[in-house]
Amino acid sequence: MQAQVSGDEKRMWRGLLSLTVLWLTASPASAYIAYVSNEKGNTVTVIDTEKWAVTATIKVGQRPRGIEFTRNGKFVMVAVGDDDTIQVIDAKTQQIVDTLPSGPDPELFTQDAAGKILYVANENDNTVTVIDIQKRNRLGDIQVGVEPEGMMISPDGKILICTSETTNMAHFIDTTKREVVANVLVDSRPRFAEFKHDGSELWVSSEIGGTVSIIDPVKRAVTGKVTFNIPGLRSEAIQPVGVGITRDDKTAFVALGPANRVAVVDAATHTVTKYLLVGQRVWHMAFTPDEKYLLVTNGVSNDVSVIDVAAQKVIKTIQVGELPWGVTISP
């Protein structure tokens, strides 16, 4: 015999169910902390990715740009170019606790997988500075092209990529020998480099050239290019900067600067599938560790757009400080 379920009971079950759903969606699955460097404001904005709200604004040195969490998630490093140093923020207390001895005008940097060595691009003297993060000392310099900027380490840790903006090259640097071992010419003003997670491809964005070069890291040669075409927009306004590739290496996101859009790119075919309208002059980006969301910095509109990665939609805009530049999210 089947028990009759009364209308009241049904309502109650439904209520409980929806409560559970609510509780599930509200669960802190995405409770990360994002740090955004504001180039003109000389501040770092702290964002709670659960509430999508600004929780703190930290005063830092002059012209903060490159920003990254240490691998252990305890500190945030921010390059303050006009103070010729990298400041270290304690993620717990949100206080500046230390500085790292970068060369003059540090802009972007990257660290090795172990989080021990930091490689810094110094725009003003055409060098990459190598720093021991723990000991806070400088291990050496590597001469590269004019105006080094983009910095990325290959997934196997053997090669460091540095892009130089006026030389228009991706320099391949052997991380053990600390020597340039190859140079690949790309289009004008290369800003950013990103590897596919399987190490099969290196993507380098060219801001003035308006393209992303796909480089075979073994052949060390350009094998393809991502091009962008937005109807109604002049091609000079399409200026690719930040690149993010999902962990499954299937989808890439490219920030297009004053085109005010982020391109969604099929990472296998290297073709654009969608353009997402974001804020003005979009530059850098960071995924939440669960890859549900992508945060992008919009310099001219002073905000951060939150992109739902699966839905490929902008779901939120958060006001930050003046001229947001870089973003990093707690691991």
Added chain:
Amino acid sequence: MIRHLIGAIGLSVMASHALAAEPLEVGIGYLRHAGVKETLSLVQQPAENNGTAGARLAIEDNNTTGKFLNQHFTLDEVRLKGGDDVANAATTLAQHDGFIILDLPADDVLKVADTLRDRGTVLFDAGSKDDRLREEDCRANVVHVAPTRSMLADALAQYLVWKQWKRWLLVVGSHEADKLYADALRRAATRFGAKIVQERTFEDTGGARRTDSGVTLIQRQMPVFTQQAPAYDVLVAADESEVFASYLPYRTWDPRPVAGSAGLVPTSWDASHDQWGAIQIQNRFIKLNSRHMTALDMQAWTAARMVGEATSRTNSGDAKMVFGFIKGKDFSIAAFKGQRLTLRDWNLQLRQPILLADGRMVVSVSPQEGFLHQVSELDTLGVDRPETKCKLK
């Protein structure tokens, strides 16, 4: 035996030299007249190495890139003195250099262009703003890096119109260059909907630019010169000859802003420009030359960088090949102006945004928003393809 040993050492030294491939040598010439013109403002007085300092920085930048590609660039500078023949000097330079940067008046540019026409030397006009060099007198072997007077005037006009300062009082100097600039300003007013309510000529009656108590005199002269004008929004001065324009700001009879040759000045570069990575080249320039970078420095830098860029792309120092690439559709150059610069294929003029600077800050950058064009918004500045009189041969 000792002699033999020395011989052997000598041989081995030579052999090891031969092992490293010789770098590709690319010579760039720089041809200009000696001396600099005097300006009204002491802070604007060009240095002796105005222009060449920019080219030198570009050579350094090219060589930093070149060391990864085994390419090496050199600069040969020639300063003409009174009586020197410009054509002879150019011919001598062309024996070593496939590329020559020119900072010369229009007639000299034409002389050099015609003398070297069959030689294949590529010339870069970094110093002459004359529209005629890109129009009726255009030459197929001259790339124009300097913006024209019409480009500068259009850049200024777009901003003044955007600002709703549409009634202009135009004051023109009495020299030929001033009149050419005034022509460009009149054309710009017509194109963008400004009205020149009156024109006045400021006669150059001679006199020193440096005097001990000149300021008292000027303070009396300028209000008188500008009084009884019809209602106007902005005084636009055409004074390339540095006779009066810098005396106008704050001294006009009516309280009005000044633009053109003083006040708000359209230019290819300014020492205060720091956007779009420009701070980096400003820093490099100051480090190398211990002074600020001028528009002519930037034009010369851009010219030498164009050679470097095309050489790195073609992996060739051959003038014909490099020139082919520069004229091709894939060529662009990054020059800290927020977008790529390309060549107008009909007259080899470099498209470029124009800065509007007041001597302390960059006030704006043209083209202004809303001035649209079907090919490139940069072509809203200067003489466009449908109007050109140039036929490249």
